[in-house]
Amino acid sequence: MTVAAAPSPVRHSARSWSGVPVLLAILAGLFLLHIAVGAKALPLGTVVDAFFAFDSKDFDHVIVFNLRLPRAVIAVVVGATLALAGALMQGVTRNPLADPALLGLTSGAAFAVVIATSVYGLATMALLPWIAMAGSLGAAAIVYIIARLVPGGATPLSMTLAGASVSAFLGAVISAIHLLNQETFENLRVWLTGSLAGRDVTMLYYVGPPMLVALLAGILLAPRVTVLAMGDDVAQGLGVRTGPLKAQLLAVVVVLTAGAVALAGPLGFIGLVIPHVVRLYVGSDYRWIVPYAALAGAAYLLGVDIIARVAIPPREISTGIITAMIGAPLFVHLVRRRTR
Amino acid sequence: MFSLPSRALTTAAAALLATCLALPALAQETRTITDDAGRSVEIPADPQRIASLQDLFFSVPLIELGVTPVGSHGRVVIESQPFMRSSKMLTGVDFDTAPITFLGTGTEIDPEAVAAVDPDLIILSTNQDPEAFASIAPTVLLDFNRSDKFELYDRLAEITGTGDALKLLETRYAQQLNQLKAQVDAPNISVNVIAAVEGQIRSYRHFAALGRLLDEADFAMPDAVKEIEYGKFADFSPERLPELDADLILVTYRAEEGETAQDAYDLLEATIPGYCAFLKACQNGRLIAVPRDETFASSYSALGSLAYTLIALLAPVPDVRPD
Structure with missing residues (x-):
């Protein structure tokens, strides 16, 4: 696994630049499509009017501005942050299977939110991101401690196995809470599958600022992740203080993951698949992988959510279900392609 | 000729008695x-x-x-x-x-x-x-x-x-239904039963107690609700909210879990900000919260209380005009 994630020499520099406007154009196109289509067919003129001549008494304008636009914004934020978090984790751990879900961060955040809301009856949204972050951080600490305690220390393999174990354990505890608290758990049923439907956009006020800081920090730290991905010895030989760098990157990943979970529930596969897709195009230079993953992750989740909203009208499918249904075969395809 | 020990006789007698006592149970029809x-x-x-x-x-x-x-x-x-x-x-x-x-x-x-x-x-x-x-x-x-x-x-x-008990319950309900039909022009009043669930609007067609009452009183319903199979519910995108409008909208909340009517309204507001402006029922004060426990049970007690709720909401009221 270490070999698969190790960087090849930096390449594709000119090609990498050229991809940014293309990705931005795709993202913008999907964003507009996300706003233009939905359960109710709206003329394009109405969609445009909603932006430039908003009338709060016109329900079509309300659909565009109050229902579709916030959902599209949340899709962009969640998709970008999960993909970026996955890319950073794969670089830090030198493990191509690393992603926030596999290393227990998503489960930790979900577990903390479930405990806070269904057991302690938390109703204050402002606290939710902090609780999710505490859950992510706690899960990360447990995974790291377990991996350190096994013979050989915290290798990519031991981290992956510890992460899978912690995720499975927390999933089992969530199931147990479900059995003990069926009635109040009903409110979390869809959220736990990962969903963008009916999400409270005001949550962005609370999670947005720390996520933005973490996003910028991730982009700034990306060049050093390229060095780190060559191995601790090489990185230290090049003057990188690996311990503090890893701690900073872990903090970035925890904030991004917890914010995404607080916004949309535990969405899987984005942090795992998108960095691999990006790597096919830009190689192993994290200066490019990180921003590309953010853009591609945002575009991917927008596209997936469009499918979730329009696939079987009038109903909607939970976004997390579509994410997994597309992400799983895509990941298998990527693995087959790499092994050829 | 031989004699049985007295202890054996006592045991046999006890066993016989126990068998006799158990017979009615064994012979239960x-x-x-x-x-x-x-x-x-x-x-x-x-x-x-x-x-x-x-x-x-x-x-x-x-x-x-x-x-x-x-x-x-x-x-x-x-x-x-x-x-x-x-x-x-x-x-x-x-x-x-x-x-x-x-x-x-x-x-x-x-x-x-x-x-x-x-x-x-x-x-x-x-x-x-x-x-x-x-x-x-x-x-x-x-x-x-x-x-x-x-x-x-x-x-x-x-x-x-318990067929006799059921007949009594049916008789009581028939009286309550007749009162409702006599006082409310049900066929000319459309009713929809909704709840905000996980970002969607759930609408119920003839579901459980409230559904039976609305059906048998012959209330009308929005066309969108007619798409739903009888006795079932469906989730609608919030974008279709105006299609779910009716003369009376009953929005449900889970009283047994401590929710209140305000929780039901808050959930709607969180799902569709400003929803009330786009429903004539709400504009006319005809968007009313009712406990889900009664509406979704199959209960004659629920039928009775719901019948009187509808009479109170929809029967004519005195025409009070200022001088």
Whole structure:
């Protein structure tokens, strides 16, 4: 696994630049499509009017501005942050299977939110991101401690196995809470599958600022992740203080993951698949992988959510279900392609 | 000639007496019914100790028919004792107010818990395995997912021999329904029953008690609701909100879990900011919250209270005009 994630020499520099406007154009196109289509067919003129001549008494304008636009914004934020978090984790751990879900961060955040809301009856949204972050951080600490305690220390393999174990354990505890608290758990049923439907956009006020800081920090730290991905010895030989760098990157990943979970529930596969897709195009230079993953992750989740909203009208499918249904075969395809 | 020891004689006499005492039980009359799975089941003619493996659709109707089960399926929340859904609100009967043993939650009820209450009949639902309980007592399987939940009363009355009690309940309901029809011009009033659920608007068509009442009083409904199968519900995108408008909109909340009418309105507002401006029912003060416990039970008690709720909401009021 270490070999698969190790960087090849930096390449594709000119090609990498050229991809940014293309990705931005795709993202913008999907964003507009996300706003233009939905359960109710709206003329394009109405969609445009909603932006430039908003009338709060016109329900079509309300659909565009109050229902579709916030959902599209949340899709962009969640998709970008999960993909970026996955890319950073794969670089830090030198493990191509690393992603926030596999290393227990998503489960930790979900577990903390479930405990806070269904057991302690938390109703204050402002606290939710902090609780999710505490859950992510706690899960990360447990995974790291377990991996350190096994013979050989915290290798990519031991981290992956510890992460899978912690995720499975927390999933089992969530199931147990479900059995003990069926009635109040009903409110979390869809959220736990990962969903963008009916999400409270005001949550962005609370999670947005720390996520933005973490996003910028991730982009700034990306060049050093390229060095780190060559191995601790090489990185230290090049003057990188690996311990503090890893701690900073872990903090970035925890904030991004917890914010995404607080916004949309535990969405899987984005942090795992998108960095691999990006790597096919830009190689192993994290200066490019990180921003590309953010853009591609945002575009991917927008596209997936469009499918979730329009696939079987009038109903909607939970976004997390579509994410997994597309992400799983895509990941298998990527693995087959790499092994050829 | 030989003589038996006196101890042997005493033992034989005791055994004979015990056998005689047990005979009425062994000879309990039975009858054969066909359950909803098409199984032919021999059940006691007059079952006295029924274990009900579904609370809302079996236990509550049984209690309204005058039969208290010895054990029942129930629900749990961490901070409270087990309870039967909606039962205390509709009948006053629950695990803490009647000698009913809590048997478990969900579909995974432990056969040992059922055996412990020594039932003479077990009523279970289609998502449970009758063979798992067959060695304990006769098992009757009823489908609670049927579109007309009140058909379960017919089945339960047949099984428990409480047809007379059911007739009384039906008679009372018929009077309440007649009052509603006499005072409200139902065919010219459209009604929709909704709830905000996970970012969607759930609409119910002729679902359970409220559904039966609306159907039999002949209320109209929005065209979008006609798309829903009878006795079922469907989730609509919030974008279709205006299609769900009606003269009267009843929005449900879970009173048993401590929710209030305000919670129902808040959920709608969170799902569709400013929803009230786009529903004429809301603009006219005709968007009313009602407890989900009563609307979604199959209960004659619920039918009565809902009938009077609709009369209070929709019957003509004095034409009071300022001088």
